[in-house]
Amino acid sequence: MTDDLISKKELLDLTGISYGQLYRWKRKNLIPEEWFIRKSSYTGQETFFPKQQILPRIDKIIHMKDGLSLDELADVFSPSLGEVEMSVQQLLDRNIVSLASLELLTEAGREQPLYGLEQIMMLYVLEKLLMSGDITRQEGSLLIEVMSDHYYRFRDRASELLLIRKMGVPTFMLVGAGAELYFDQGVKVVLRITLATFMEELKLKLGNV
Numbered sequence: 001m002t003d004d005l006i007s008k009k010e011l012l013d014l015t016g017i018s019y020g021q022l023y024r025w026k027r028k029n030l031i032p033e034e035w036f037i038r039k040s041s042y043t044g045q046e047t048f049f050p051k052q053q054i055l056p057r058i059d060k061i062i063h064m065k066d067g068l069s070l071d072e073l074a075d076v077f078s079p080s081l082g083e084v085e086m087s088v089q090q091l092l093d094r095n096i097v098s099l100a101s102l103e104l105l106t107e108a109g110r111e112q113p114l115y116g117l118e119q120i121m122m123l124y125v126l127e128k129l130l131m132s133g134d135i136t137r138q139e140g141s142l143l144i145e146v147m148s149d150h151y152y153r154f155r156d157r158a159s160e161l162l163l164i165r166k167m168g169v170p171t172f173m174l175v176g177a178g179a180e181l182y183f184d185q186g187v188k189v190v191l192r193i194t195l196a197t198f199m200e201e202l203k204l205k206l207g208n209v
Helices: 008-015 019-027 051-064 070-077 088-093 099-107 117-132 137-154 195-206
Strands: 005-007 037-041 044-050 159-166 169-176 187-194
Touching: 005 008, 005 037, 005 051, 008 019, 008 044, 008 051, 044 051, 051 070, 070 195, 088 099, 099 117, 099 137, 117 137, 117 195, 137 159, 137 169, 159 195, 187 195
Parallel strands: none
Antiparallel strands: 005 044, 037 044, 159 169, 159 187
16 A cells, blocks of 8 residues: 555544544535545545645644634635735735745735735745745746636636646646656656645634635
8 A cells, every 4th residue: 555545444543533523524515525534445445635734634633622613614714715805014014925935926926915815825835935945036937927817717626736846947737636657768857746735734824715
């Protein structure tokens, strides 16, 4: 079995949650249906989960469920976008974006009086990746272009952001979550991140629950 998957038994043992909790959270859409993967094993059919996604999700649910109802948690984890508009000053006041990221946005000619949640998400991802040192300013400009032009296509479904390089030339890609990708040998995948994680953080910052 691949290291990327964890069995249901291992998951319950590792996290300390019950079978009933796991399936109640599934019914409340806190855990996506597609994460329950049925596979054959030596004991028959077993359920497995994507390890890198399910463990952080369970940890968040455990730590947030005392302050939020299950319905409120489901909204946090939903990839859908609500009706939000914020000015630059509001974004700065909430520490969603810094002047450095806004400067890149202005250089790209993408500034506007008010920003909807898709644009706020783009700025939040830009801010996080720039401040962590994961991308350069030049790559930040590319990220602004690809997310401004294409992120709306993933409005109601989970997506991933990839940064690849070939011969030192960077390219960003937006793909559906879990998509299989194949490149020629000259391509290096520098960054592959699940955007749902950023959206969950952003929704909490916006107080959209």
